[in-house]
Amino acid sequence: MEDKRKVQNIFVLPGIQARLFAPFLTMLVVAVVLINGILFVVFSALYRAFPDLTPEQGEALSQMLYNSVITSAIGLALMAFLGFALTIIISHRLLGPLVSIKRHMQSLIEGRYEGRLRLRKNDELHFLADQINSLADRLKEQGKL
Numbered sequence: 001m002e003d004k005r006k007v008q009n010i011f012v013l014p015g016i017q018a019r020l021f022a023p024f025l026t027m028l029v030v031a032v033v034l035i036n037g038i039l040f041v042v043f044s045a046l047y048r049a050f051p052d053l054t055p056e057q058g059e060a061l062s063q064m065l066y067n068s069v070i071t072s073a074i075g076l077a078l079m080a081f082l083g084f085a086l087t088i089i090i091s092h093r094l095l096g097p098l099v100s101i102k103r104h105m106q107s108l109i110e111g112r113y114e115g116r117l118r119l120r121k122n123d124e125l126h127f128l129a130d131q132i133n134s135l136a137d138r139l140k141e142q143g144k145l
Contacts, residue, residue: 011088012095021087025080032076039068097125104132113140 011017043065047053053061097119104117113136117129 012092012099016095017087017091020091021084024083024087028076028079028083032072035072036069039065039072097123097129101125101128101132104136108132108136108139111143113137113143 043061046061047058050057100117100119104115107115115136117132117136119126119129123129
């Protein structure tokens with residue numbers, strides 16, 4: 001049960017988090033494709049510029065191209081992981097309060113007015129939480145009448 005809760009805490013609103021991450025990943029893939037295309041053009045030009053390369057030199061040039069492609073693929077993987085981590089962190093900061101507000105509003109709809117909505121102190125939506133708590137107090141008062 002605890003592991004499921006941790007995963008739920010990571011993916012606050014998965015659809016929105018995926019939409020935040022998708023453009024970043026797309027830009028990374030495009031950048032790697034462009035870089036590898038440029039590398040291929042440069043190394044092809046080197047092969048054509050020096051047609052009398054010895055087999056050892058040709059092999060060294062091929063190895064350099066291979067290393068460049070592998071390095072860019074590793075860079076893509078690292079940047080994708082970093083982008084994913086930043087997306088999770090930023091989306092938690094932005095969407096976490098909205099999830100709390102949604103849960104609290106659901107409890108108000110169900111007639112449970114006792115709970116209080118608490119957000120982080122420096123959260124920008126703190127004013128909204130105060131308004132929702134005031135609404136809950138009023139609904140509670142009206143229920144007593």
